[in-house]
Amino acid sequence: METILVCDDDREIVEAIDIYLTQEGYKVLKAYDGIEALEVLKNNEVHLLVIDVMMPRLDGLRATLKIRQESSIPIIILSAKSEDADKILGLNVGADDYVTKPFNPLELTARVKSQLRRYTKLGNKTAVNDSIYQAGGLVINDELKEVSVDGEQVKLTPIEYNILLLLVKNQGKVFSINQIYESIWNEEAIGADNTVAVHIRHIREKIEVNPKDPRYLKVVWGVGYKIEKQ
Amino acid sequence: METILVCDDDREIVEAIDIYLTQEGYKVLKAYDGIEALEVLKNNEVHLLVIDVMMPRLDGLRATLKIRQESSIPIIILSAKSEDADKILGLNVGADDYVTKPFNPLELTARVKSQLRRYTKLGNKTAVNDSIYQAGGLVINDELKEVSVDGEQVKLTPIEYNILLLLVKNQGKVFSINQIYESIWNEEAIGADNTVAVHIRHIREKIEVNPKDPRYLKVVWGVGYKIEKQ
DNA sequence: AAAGCACCTTAAGAAAATCTTTATAAATTC
DNA sequence: GAATTTATAAAGATTTTCTTAAGGTGCTTT
Structure with a gap:
C-alpha cells in the first residue's frame, strides 16, 4: 500500500483529498504547511506528495525545491494560481504535475495514480x-x-x-x-x-x-x- | 540528446511543437496518425511520446493502450476534449500527462521537461x-x-x-x-x-x-x- | 522423379547437480 | 559419566540437463 502526503493549509481540502485517496486504497498522511511536510517526510516512507503553493511559513514552491534536493518522489502541485507562468515555474522547480484549483478530485486521483504507476511500476530509462x-x-x-x-x-x-x-x-x-x-x-x-x-x-x-x-x-x-x- | 515523437494529424501543431522542442535541444520525430507512430517507435529509440487523441486510422487512446503493453516511455496526450472524464480515461489508459488544446507551447515544453526529468534522471521506487x-x-x-x-x-x-x-x-x-x-x-x-x-x-x-x-x-x-x- | 543433403524429431544414454541417508564424531547439558 | 543434540563426511538416491543415436521429413539439385 502506497503512502501519500497531502499538504495544504486549507483543512477542508486536505480532508476531501483524504477521502478520495483512502477510498482508492492509499494511506494518507497530512500536513498543513511546508515545514510540517518536511517533518513528515523525514519520519515516514512517503511515495507521493500533493502540496499546495500558498501556505504560511514555507510555501509549496520552496518546499518542492528543498524536497527535490533530497528525494525523487513524485510531487503534484495544487494552486489557485493558474497563470501559465506559475505552472511553468512549478514544473521547472521540480514538480511532476501541476493541478489548478478548483479541481475535480477524480481528476486529481487519476493523476495521482498515473504518477504512482510511473514511480512504482513503469520505472525509468536506466532501470x-x-x-x-x-x-x-x-x-x-x-x-x-x-x-x-x-x-x-x-x-x-x-x-x-x-x-x-x-x-x-x-x-x-x-x-x-x-x-x-x-x-x-x-x-x-x-x-x-x-x-x-x-x-x-x-x-x-x-x-x-x-x-x-x-x-x-x-x-x-x-x-x-x-x-x-x- | 533525447528523442521525442510528436504525433498529430494536424500538421501545423506538429510543426509548432517541433520548433519549441528543437529549441530546447531535443530531437523531434513526427507521425501523423497512430499507425505511423507505432512504426516510428519500432524503428527508433524514442524517449517520450506526445500524441493527439483525435486522429484517423488508430486514435491516440488506442495507440497509448497498445504502446503501454510493450513500452514504458512517458506519454503526454493532447486533446481538444477537455471533459474531466476524458482526462481521467487518458490517464487511466496509461498516459503520464494530459494537456488540453488549445495549449501554451511553453507549458507543454515544461511538462515535457518534467516527464523527461522523471524518466531519465530521477530514481524510482525500485523493487x-x-x-x-x-x-x-x-x-x-x-x-x-x-x-x-x-x-x-x-x-x-x-x-x-x-x-x-x-x-x-x-x-x-x-x-x-x-x-x-x-x-x-x-x-x-x-x-x-x-x-x-x-x-x-x-x-x-x-x-x-x-x-x-x-x-x-x-x-x-x-x-x-x-x-x-x- | 530420384538422389543427396539439411533439418527435424524422439528417446535413450551419459553427465552433472542436488538432495537424502548412513554412520560416526564432537559438543553440550544434566 | 551418560544421554542427547549437533556436526561431519561420504555414499547412495534422485532430479535435471546435456549429448548421442537413430530414423523421419522437407528442400534443393540434378
Missing part, C-alpha cells in the same frame, strides 16, 4: 532498458534471467537460455549451427549439428504455440537460424 | 530495495537470487538459498530444525534432523570464513539456528 531484449511477445530480462512469451513465463535450461538470448540480441541476423555452437560452447564445432538441433527443438517446444510452424525461431534453409525483428 | 536482505557482510538480493559475503558472490543450491533467506529475513529469530524443515519443504518434519543439519553444514562451508566458528549462522543449543542481527 528498464539495459537488460531487456524483446521480439514481439517474446521478452528476455537478462538481469533476472527470465523469459516470457505473451506475458507467460517459460522455464529454459541454461543452454537453451543462452541460445535464445544470442538470437534475440541479434534479431534479424542468421546464425549457422556452427556459429551457434561456437558462441555458446566456445569450442570448435565438430559434429555438433544434432546437439544444436535438439536444443532448438526444445526451445521451440517452450516458446512457440506450434513448434512445427514457429513464429519466432525461424530456419533459413541451408544457412541457419534466426529470430526475426517483430 | 530492488524491497528485495535486499542484509546481515553485516552477508547480502541477499532476492530479485536476482544472488548471495554475496563481503562483496564476493557465493553459489548456493536452491534449498541452501531458501534456508538462508528464511534466516536472514528473520534476523535474530531462532528457528528449530523442524520449523526450518516445515518452512522450506512444506511438509511435516519427521526424522528430518540430519537432512537439515547437512544443509546447514553446506551453507556454512559457503558463507563462513571458519565453518567451525561461524560468525553468521549460529546454533542455539537445544533450540535451533539463527542469524543474528549485525
Whole structure:
C-alpha cells in the first residue's frame, strides 16, 4: 500500500483529498504547511506528495525545491494560481504535475495514480532498458534471467537460455549451427549439428504455440537460424 | 540528446511543437496518425511520446493502450476534449500527462521537461530495495537470487538459498530444525534432523570464513539456528 | 522423379547437480 | 559419566540437463 502526503493549509481540502485517496486504497498522511511536510517526510516512507503553493511559513514552491534536493518522489502541485507562468515555474522547480484549483478530485486521483504507476511500476530509462531484449511477445530480462512469451513465463535450461538470448540480441541476423555452437560452447564445432538441433527443438517446444510452424525461431534453409525483428 | 515523437494529424501543431522542442535541444520525430507512430517507435529509440487523441486510422487512446503493453516511455496526450472524464480515461489508459488544446507551447515544453526529468534522471521506487536482505557482510538480493559475503558472490543450491533467506529475513529469530524443515519443504518434519543439519553444514562451508566458528549462522543449543542481527 | 543433403524429431544414454541417508564424531547439558 | 543434540563426511538416491543415436521429413539439385 502506497503512502501519500497531502499538504495544504486549507483543512477542508486536505480532508476531501483524504477521502478520495483512502477510498482508492492509499494511506494518507497530512500536513498543513511546508515545514510540517518536511517533518513528515523525514519520519515516514512517503511515495507521493500533493502540496499546495500558498501556505504560511514555507510555501509549496520552496518546499518542492528543498524536497527535490533530497528525494525523487513524485510531487503534484495544487494552486489557485493558474497563470501559465506559475505552472511553468512549478514544473521547472521540480514538480511532476501541476493541478489548478478548483479541481475535480477524480481528476486529481487519476493523476495521482498515473504518477504512482510511473514511480512504482513503469520505472525509468536506466532501470528498464539495459537488460531487456524483446521480439514481439517474446521478452528476455537478462538481469533476472527470465523469459516470457505473451506475458507467460517459460522455464529454459541454461543452454537453451543462452541460445535464445544470442538470437534475440541479434534479431534479424542468421546464425549457422556452427556459429551457434561456437558462441555458446566456445569450442570448435565438430559434429555438433544434432546437439544444436535438439536444443532448438526444445526451445521451440517452450516458446512457440506450434513448434512445427514457429513464429519466432525461424530456419533459413541451408544457412541457419534466426529470430526475426517483430 | 533525447528523442521525442510528436504525433498529430494536424500538421501545423506538429510543426509548432517541433520548433519549441528543437529549441530546447531535443530531437523531434513526427507521425501523423497512430499507425505511423507505432512504426516510428519500432524503428527508433524514442524517449517520450506526445500524441493527439483525435486522429484517423488508430486514435491516440488506442495507440497509448497498445504502446503501454510493450513500452514504458512517458506519454503526454493532447486533446481538444477537455471533459474531466476524458482526462481521467487518458490517464487511466496509461498516459503520464494530459494537456488540453488549445495549449501554451511553453507549458507543454515544461511538462515535457518534467516527464523527461522523471524518466531519465530521477530514481524510482525500485523493487530492488524491497528485495535486499542484509546481515553485516552477508547480502541477499532476492530479485536476482544472488548471495554475496563481503562483496564476493557465493553459489548456493536452491534449498541452501531458501534456508538462508528464511534466516536472514528473520534476523535474530531462532528457528528449530523442524520449523526450518516445515518452512522450506512444506511438509511435516519427521526424522528430518540430519537432512537439515547437512544443509546447514553446506551453507556454512559457503558463507563462513571458519565453518567451525561461524560468525553468521549460529546454533542455539537445544533450540535451533539463527542469524543474528549485525 | 530420384538422389543427396539439411533439418527435424524422439528417446535413450551419459553427465552433472542436488538432495537424502548412513554412520560416526564432537559438543553440550544434566 | 551418560544421554542427547549437533556436526561431519561420504555414499547412495534422485532430479535435471546435456549429448548421442537413430530414423523421419522437407528442400534443393540434378
